[in-house]
Amino acid sequence: MLVGIGPGSVEHMTLRARAAIAEADVVIGYVTYIKLVADLVEGKRIVRKSMTEELDRAVQALEEAQAGHKVALISSGDAGVYGMAGPTYEVLFQAGWTPEHPVEVEVIPGASAINACAARVGAPLTHDFCSISLSDLLTPWPVIARRLDAAAAADFVVALYNPKSGRRTQQIVQAQRLFLRHRRPDTPVAIVKSAYRRRERIEFTTLAQMCEADIGMLSTVLIGNSNTTIQHGRMVTPRGYANKYDVADGGSTREGEKPGRSLSTGLSGWYQDLHERHAQGASAAALSQLHKLPLDYIEAVLAEPLQEELTLSAASQDE
Amino acid sequence: MLVGIGPGSVEHMTLRARAAIAEADVVIGYVTYIKLVADLVEGKRIVRKSMTEELDRAVQALEEAQAGHKVALISSGDAGVYGMAGPTYEVLFQAGWTPEHPVEVEVIPGASAINACAARVGAPLTHDFCSISLSDLLTPWPVIARRLDAAAAADFVVALYNPKSGRRTQQIVQAQRLFLRHRRPDTPVAIVKSAYRRRERIEFTTLAQMCEADIGMLSTVLIGNSNTTIQHGRMVTPRGYANKYDVADGGSTREGEKPGRSLSTGLSGWYQDLHERHAQGASAAALSQLHKLPLDYIEAVLAEPLQEELTLSAASQDE
Numbered sequence: 119m120l121v122g123i124g125p126g127s128v129e130h131m132t133l134r135a136r137a138a139i140a141e142a143d144v145v146i147g148y149v150t151y152i153k154l155v156a157d158l159v160e161g162k163r164i165v166r167k168s169m170t171e172e173l174d175r176a177v178q179a180l181e182e183a184q185a186g187h188k189v190a191l192i193s194s195g196d197a198g199v200y201g202m203a204g205p206t207y208e209v210l211f212q213a214g215w216t217p218e219h220p221v222e223v224e225v226i227p228g229a230s231a232i233n234a235c236a237a238r239v240g241a242p243l244t245h246d247f248c249s250i251s252l253s254d255l256l257t258p259w260p261v262i263a264r265r266l267d268a269a270a271a272a273d274f275v276v277a278l279y280n281p282k283s284g285r286r287t288q289q290i291v292q293a294q295r296l297f298l299r300h301r302r303p304d305t306p307v308a309i310v311k312s313a314y315r316r317r318e319r320i321e322f323t324t325l326a327q328m329c330e331a332d333i334g335m336l337s338t339v340l341i342g343n344s345n346t347t348i349q350h351g352r353m354v355t356p357r358g359y360a361n362k363y364d365v366a367d368g369g370s371t372r373e374g375e376k377p378g379r380s381l382s383t384g385l386s387g388w389y390q391d392l393h394e395r396h397a398q399g400a401s402a403a404a405l406s407q408l409h410k411l412p413l414d415y416i417e418a419v420l421a422e423p424l425q426e427e428l429t430l431s432a433a434s435q436d437e
Numbered sequence: 438m439l440v441g442i443g444p445g446s447v448e449h450m451t452l453r454a455r456a457a458i459a460e461a462d463v464v465i466g467y468v469t470y471i472k473l474v475a476d477l478v479e480g481k482r483i484v485r486k487s488m489t490e491e492l493d494r495a496v497q498a499l500e501e502a503q504a505g506h507k508v509a510l511i512s513s514g515d516a517g518v519y520g521m522a523g524p525t526y527e528v529l530f531q532a533g534w535t536p537e538h539p540v541e542v543e544v545i546p547g548a549s550a551i552n553a554c555a556a557r558v559g560a561p562l563t564h565d566f567c568s569i570s571l572s573d574l575l576t577p578w579p580v581i582a583r584r585l586d587a588a589a590a591a592d593f594v595v596a597l598y599n600p601k602s603g604r605r606t607q608q609i610v611q612a613q614r615l616f617l618r619h620r621r622p623d624t625p626v627a628i629v630k631s632a633y634r635r636r637e638r639i640e641f642t643t644l645a646q647m648c649e650a651d652i653g654m655l656s657t658v659l660i661g662n663s664n665t666t667i668q669h670g671r672m673v674t675p676r677g678y679a680n681k682y683d684v685a686d687g688g689s690t691r692e693g694e695k696p697g698r699s700l701s702t703g704l705s706g707w708y709q710d711l712h713e714r715h716a717q718g719a720s721a722a723a724l725s726q727l728h729k730l731p732l733d734y735i736e737a738v739l740a741e742p743l744q745e746e747l748t749l750s751a752a753s754q755d756e
Contacts (some may be wrong), residue, residue: 122548122552122589122601124451124546125546128452129451129452129453129456130452130546131449131451131452131543132443132448132451132452132454132548133447133448133449133450133451133452133455134448136447136452137448140610159723164514168439172676173441176539177590186535192445194551196555196556196562197559197560198552198555198556198560198563199552199562199566200561200563200564200565200676201563203556203559203560203563204554204562204563204564204674204675204676205563205671206560206678207559208673208676209561209672210749211668211669211673215669216478216632216669217669217670217734223559225555225556225557225558225559226556227443227449227546227552227553227555228547228552229441229451229515229546229548229549229552230548230552233441233510233515233517233518233546233547233548234546235551236515236517236522236544236546237515237516237517237545237546238476238520238544239637240507240514240526240544241517241522241525241526241544242524243515243517243523244515244517244518244519244520244523244524245516245519245523246567246568246570246574247518247567247568247583248566248567248568248588248593249565249567250565251565252563254702254704255703256676257564258539258701258702258703258707259702259704259706259707260702260705260728260730261592262565263728263734264590264591264592264728265565265591265592265593267591267730268568268587268588268590268591268593268729269567269587269588269591271583271587272584272586272587272588273584274584274587275566286704288704288705289704291558292704295734296734299733301730303581308476315549320753323633335706349530350530350534350535350536351536352526352536353524354523354527354530356523357491357523357524357525357527357575366449372639373535382578383573383579384573384574384576384577384578385573385576385578385605385607385608385611386607387578388577388579390568390696397544407629409579409582409583410579411579411581411582411583411586412586414618415586415614415615415618418614425448
């Protein structure tokens with residue numbers, strides 16, 4: 119049982135996560151996570167591992183399960199997000215495991231650090247977001263850098279996991295540098311350490327000042343998108359309502375927009391607009407620049423006749 | 438209380454989510470989510486809303502709270518991920534709310550659809566991932582398209598929320614088109630409908646065949662990265678161990694790599710390599726192409742002397 123224990127407070131564990139630990143004969147995990155569930159593991163055989171022994175934990179879990187013991191292999195947050203689920207499946211497959219094997223495998227989802235930290239600061243994740251780990255222990259730096267640059271350019275809200283450690287101090291500086299290529303220096307940033315735990319600490323800052331903040335191994339860094347704001351101590355990313363609904367007017371729809379139907383700049387509206395501009399003389403290259411979309415994509419869209427179903431759906435679309 | 442109820446099974450709710458609903462006088466939510474917690478809301482005043490009435494739900498929640506009632510405003514998954522947290526804070530601020538106001542606000546995190554669906558198919562999210570909504574009801578299509586293209590290019594695992602509806606059928610086709618610019622047609626894809634609910638359905642397919650699959654309003658689409666595989670009915674994204682640890686050899690470190698220290702192509706190693714290649718005659722432009730990183734970023738890195746702490750940390754770094 120690959121158990122995501124959530125942020126580390128008993129209240130924020132799921133019933134299934136608690137039940138899985140209660141059912142287990144053996145509980146294996148990084149020593150800090152074992153402490154977080156100390157009350158639940160009393161009387162059980164406990165195997166405490168260090169941070170870099172992830173494969174060891176997975177191998178031992180398999181051995182114990184093969185010996186007939188029920189094993190809870192615990193991760194903070196969600197086991198599938200930078201947790202034990204991936205490494206364990208890799209070990210299982212390498213050992214020749216298949217679903218027909220006597221050892222059963224269950225992944226138990228939990229709220230990841232991104233969800234827990236977001237809940238503590240307001241509603242920063244409302245819209246599309248990315249999760250990027252700054253740990254280059256296992257991933258080449260160029261891969262990480264390309265992801266940071268892409269996420270910043272496409273205006274995602276971004277959560278940085280493993281942002282900094284005693285020795286790994288420069289990756290966060292590089293991340294800031296890449297973000298500043300696309301984002302305003304005053305972009306809101308929240309740094310949350312130990313969400314829902316005794317030593318919880320929340321700091322609001324900006325992209326420009328991010329590197330001066332207190333960031334450590336237990337921190338998650340949340341970088342807002344271009345619409346995110348911090349007001350009254352709450353970091354909030356709008357869902358796009360300001361494009362369509364006048365929140366000040368009690369939610370009445372803006373002129374030209376229809377509730378329940380795609381925004382006029384939704385796919386159908388955008389298709390029509392693109393074809394019209396092109397018909398009026400705008401080149402594919404100019405349109406590619408205007409929308410910051412690849413030229414070949416724009417050309418492919420222009421080459422398609424406006425499909426009947428697209429125009430029909432513009433007229434009658436609703437969710 | 439902005440409650441994330443998780444995927445919709447009682448077992449996978451957190452203790453706090455259940456307690457919040459139990460404490461509430463009024464429970465407000467989209468009719469389908471209310472049904473998912475039917476047993477918990479017996480005897481309470483229930484306000485069922487339709488899908489597009491998000492602002493209404495938030496406004497009514499505020500009115501009820503101002504009247505002295507405890508309100509549970511429920512979202513499936515996590516309230517902060519395409520849920521009610523963002524719209525509610527927008528309504529609160531518009532109404533002049535501040536944390537000093539008598540109405541208290543609590544966001545209760547839960548496992549989002551991405552975590553629940555991932556748990557049902559294996560371990561697809563192990564590494565960096567993005568979440569993108571294909572709903573253009575509130576977001577202009579070019580914004581969505583830029584995000585899809587960036588996420589695909591930077592090799593994120595991607596979860597598509599709101600992938601398709603009765604009328605919104607073309608956005609998933611456009612998403613596929615953009616992904617195929619960067620990803621192999623045989624990239625693994627999982628489509629999970631109603632994870633942990635009675636009508637749960639899981640389908641594995643590939644990027645090339647994604648649009649033929651049964652995708653609806655209750656589906657989440659998970660697109661793997663370039664290393665993701667589907668083996669024995671489990672979709673697994675490796676954490677990068679194959680770069681460093683020989684999983685087949687029981688986890689011994691590959692030659693030249695050191696356990697607990699940054700990969701030789703981690704930041705310090707990459708810095709050294711870049712400076713060396715440049716010294717040997719490689720231009721910044723060529724290096725920019727080689728690593729697919731922006732020219733100005735490469736130039737900035739080359740302009741910096743290799744910092745003492747970076748080279749020292751290459752020698753002595755550990756987590």
